[in-house]
Amino acid sequence: MPEADAARPAAARAPGTGAVAVVAGAGRLPLLIAEALDRAGRPCRILAIRGFADAATRRRAEAAVDLLDIRGTLARLAAWAPAGVTLAGAVARPSPAALLNTLAAYRNRDALRALASGGDDRLLRGVLDLLEEHGHRILGVHDLAPDLMAPAGLLGAVAPQGVAPASVAAGRALLASLSPHDVGQAAVIAEHRVLAVEGPEGTDRMLARARALARRPLGLGRAPAGMVLVKEAKAGQDLRVDLPAIGPRTVRHAAAAGCAGLAVGAGTTLILDRAETVAAADRLGLFLLGLEARP
CATH class of the missing domain: 3.40.140.80 (LpxI C-terminal catalytic domain)
Incomplete structure (x- = not known):
């Protein structure tokens, strides 16, 4: 896929028909989801978050990104055109300053300040909104691995x-x-x-x-x-x-x-x-x- 096309919001291209993308933090959950998808015969690709994803997750991952590399994460997901995206595993909450500096290209600074100063629900909602704005369908564990x-x-x-x-x-x-x-x-x-x-x-x-x-x-x-x-x-x-x-x-x-x-x-x-x-x-x-x- 040309770089210019990969950078475009996914909503501007055809809906994703590829593998489920697992954005992986710490813990065993990312691999448990991948194993459940394997059993169901559904393809999946893991995007590991550096410094958080476990060694076993990193070995299976096809790519890795830094926690606050929003642009790189969106570009990678755009290139993969996944059928859905799931966020799995723990990460440390970034500081408000880090959020403001990293997401400024995507949000008004006043809105970012409110996002960074709010609770976990507001922060997570902001992450989901950003992914959905770029055309990605967000899936939960209950969608992908209900047996968990x-x-x-x-x-x-x-x-x-x-x-x-x-x-x-x-x-x-x-x-x-x-x-x-x-x-x-x-x-x-x-x-x-x-x-x-x-x-x-x-x-x-x-x-x-x-x-x-x-x-x-x-x-x-x-x-x-x-x-x-x-x-x-x-x-x-x-x-x-x-x-x-x-x-x-x-x-x-x-x-x-x-x-x-x-x-x-x-x-x-x-x-x-x-x-x-x-x-x-x-x-x-x-x-x-x-x-x-x-x-």
Whole structure:
């Protein structure tokens, strides 16, 4: 494809009919999506983000870009003309100054300033808007690898007991009330007592904080009965990016914090390494529950 044509917005050319493009950050998710596409017989191409994509992801990737190389990323995607684009894996949030300097060619500086100073939802929405303006169809994990999503119901051998169901209900109500504020996707609840709400630090650090608070004094106390981790997508969240996720490490940290179990949104929460995650919950005596969508 001539360079001038590759630089044009994809919307100005024929719709993409090629492979799915996976823009890959850190973690195993990019390769899990690629493997799911392989099983489905769908071609895929990985564009690795330097400094974030794991070694295994980089080995499979066909190209790599810097996190803030917006022009290079758009040019590469235009050349590939993918059938769809998915953003997978973790990256560190760029500073507002970096965003302003990098995206100035594509946005009014006032709009950029608002984007950079907003929460993660606003930032991700801005990234999606930019890709869609260039004619790309954005796909989510639930579109490409639905088997990675949590199913509804009890996933392991341990069932919620005592006040745990009340803790789950209270956690869901709390997260629903926080949805408009772009806070976190998880909370630790003991019946009606809120021990911790996830912030920018992520679930693992939130669980460490909950452990310290639940085991006062001096970290030697006993965790309260029915203490649970509830993790669920925010109401109205764009499911194509930033889905809640758990894995074996989450289960181990929840057990260390004193949780009796985990409850996650069915169909909207990723379970990485599901068999290992369920086995870890069973081994540690924690329930693992997929929550039906709210009516």
